[in-house]
Amino acid sequence: NGTSRDRLRIAIQKSGRLAEPARALLSACGLSWRESRDKLFCYGESLPVDLLLVRDDDIPGLIADGVCDFGVVGRNELNEQAGARQSIGLPAAYQELRALGFGGCRLMLAVPEAWQWSGPEQLQGTRIATSYPAILAQWLQEQGVQASVVELSGSVEIAPKLGTADLICDLVSSGATLAANQLKPVQTLLESEAVLAGPVRRFEDQRAQLAAMLLRRMDGVLKLKD
Ligand code: ATP
Ligand code: ZN
Structure with a gap:
């Protein structure tokens, strides 16, 4: 998916075990959102980083399809879907970038x-x-x-x-x-635990700098936690 974008999109679980801790982590990274009425899409206010609220099962596929740039999902779900792709001969489409220390x-x-x-x-x-x-x-x-x-x-x-x-x-x-x-x-x-998942491809537009900043901030927050 070669679509160029100047905002990042992060998929998190809409409700369930990972929903609140994922939001708390991203808030601690300095992100804030203007809530939309249906709350499936949250428009980033402090930074051009939007949230998509979905079922956890959908997160790897959203990254693979380029609909989202990152996702917070259980390693169990990510590895399962990676294994399923591999077993039908599809190339790897996402990778685990950070272990997040919750959802163990x-x-x-x-x-x-x-x-x-x-x-x-x-x-x-x-x-x-x-x-x-x-x-x-x-x-x-x-x-x-x-x-x-x-x-x-x-x-x-x-x-x-x-x-x-x-x-x-x-x-x-x-x-x-x-x-x-x-x-x-x-x-x-x-x-297993919750992980930050991202695409295997590099960003070739403004998302590259945004992604680097997000990861830097996240590393700071994760270091404070342990
Ligand atoms: P969704 O509606 O998003 O599909 P779900 O029922 O599949 O929700 P949850 O039960 O909220 O998902 O679990 C989400 C993730 O939480 C799991 O994939 C797993 O990584 C993690 N988790 C932690 N502890 C448990 C547990 N005891 N049982 C199931 N999942 C757990
Ligand atoms: Zn699920």
């Missing part, structure tokens, strides 16, 4: 509580339910294990009880959801 969670395998976990080789021939089929398939391949990946868009934890899968691969933070479904986490596939 793990993508883990969880098995029924009665299982005795002995390691990845135990997964041979099993059915694993997940919303992260690309990450899971790649990990299984690295382990040299053949298992079938059952893709579900939600309520993954219920799959073993329903008999549609033997175990699951899902995001875990406290583990309370797993415990409520008589599952236990046994293996981490990915340590």
Whole structure:
């Protein structure tokens, strides 16, 4: 997408776990917005940096298509969509620029509580339910294990009880959801947190200076946090 622009557009989650911390981070970078009535687009006031409020799942694609210049999204979502592109032979379209220190969670395998976990080789021939089929398939391949990946868009934890899968691969933070479904986490596939994602291409217009300034300010804010 070769469209030239003189304002930056950052996609963040409209509502959900990453929505407030993403806004707080960008505010701390000195950005402010005039809220539009529908609040899907926030026009930047202090700097020419606008916000697009979307579902987190849409953020990698918006960057790939050049609709947005940056996005705040979970590494889990970014890596999943990167893996999906790779598996159909598309070139990389986005990259992780900064880890942001919030939205921490793990993508883990969880098995029924009665299982005795002995390691990845135990997964041979099993059915694993997940919303992260690309990450899971790649990990299984690295382990040299053949298992079938059952893709579900939600309520993954219920799959073993329903008999549609033997175990699951899902995001875990406290583990309370797993415990409520008589599952236990046994293996981490990915340590995730919110990240700043950007395109692999360089900006060739005024966005280059804006992007450099934003990253500089963000580095200052992130350094203060830890
Ligand atoms: P949307 O409506 O934007 O699609 P969603 O339901 O997919 O929302 P959230 O549940 O708000 O998204 O999660 C957003 C991100 O928060 C996840 O992709 C993940 O990176 C992070 N996260 C942190 N802890 C958890 C957790 N326990 N469960 C799920 N996601 C978590
Ligand atoms: Zn989502």
